[in-house]
Amino acid sequence: MSVKFNLSFAACLLLTGLTLAGCSSSDPLDRAIAEGTVTVDGTPLAIGDITFVDDDPSVQSDNVKVVDGAFSGPVIPGTKKVQIRGYEVVSANVPADSPEAGTTFKKQILPARFNDQTELTETIPSSGPLSYSLTTQ
Template sequence: MRNSSQLITAMMLLLGIIVLGCNSQAPIPKSYPVQGEVTLDGMPMPSGEIIFVSVADGIRDTVKVADGKFSGEVLPGDRKIEIRSYIAKEGNTQMYGADAEPSYVNIIPKKYNEETTLSATVTETADNSFSFEVTSD
């Protein structure tokens, strides 16, 4: 009887170790609020997105821009900033008919997205308010 009790205890201990081992995931990092404004040629950018790209590991946090304003949550750290705004590209209906989905083109120059030099540092304790001025040329 004693051996079966020890066997059951050992099996329970082994099961507990297996369950704990399977659930040991890395904790989800905490995001922090950011807000601000984006102007395009001196006017509030009507719509688009601002992407906070982590300098350390390339993680991308996207925040929508509407009427020149943005607010959302992103991971802390030094971030490269990419700004995009899309408009519908004309001409699809001629090639594919009236029911064609429009394609969109980014109207913000590459120097503000693919080749950006814009940056921001998001911290756990700061206000994290940012202002970005972009031009269409």
């Protein structure tokens, strides 16, 4: 009898937990969706990410992936520095019989003026889609 009771109690707890977990879908940080496009020298950025960095260091930064020139993701509202990184996938330069043979990694391809030394800023939420047309020359 106690085994049956314990199983019923455990099932009830599990169901209650799952139900409550589904009830809190709101973001406690009230993020807005930042979406738009990134081109580099007129070509959509194939692989990359954008980091939105708040002026206040106590506010978390948000990272949004860029794929085929497009991005969309949640960002905490406010004025942000915009750091854009682009990558190309390259193979590790190791001998063919090495355990690392066939390994690939992402190589950062954009100049520091678009990321670590950025002067790009944005106010989130924006009034429409964001567009970054970067030139490397």
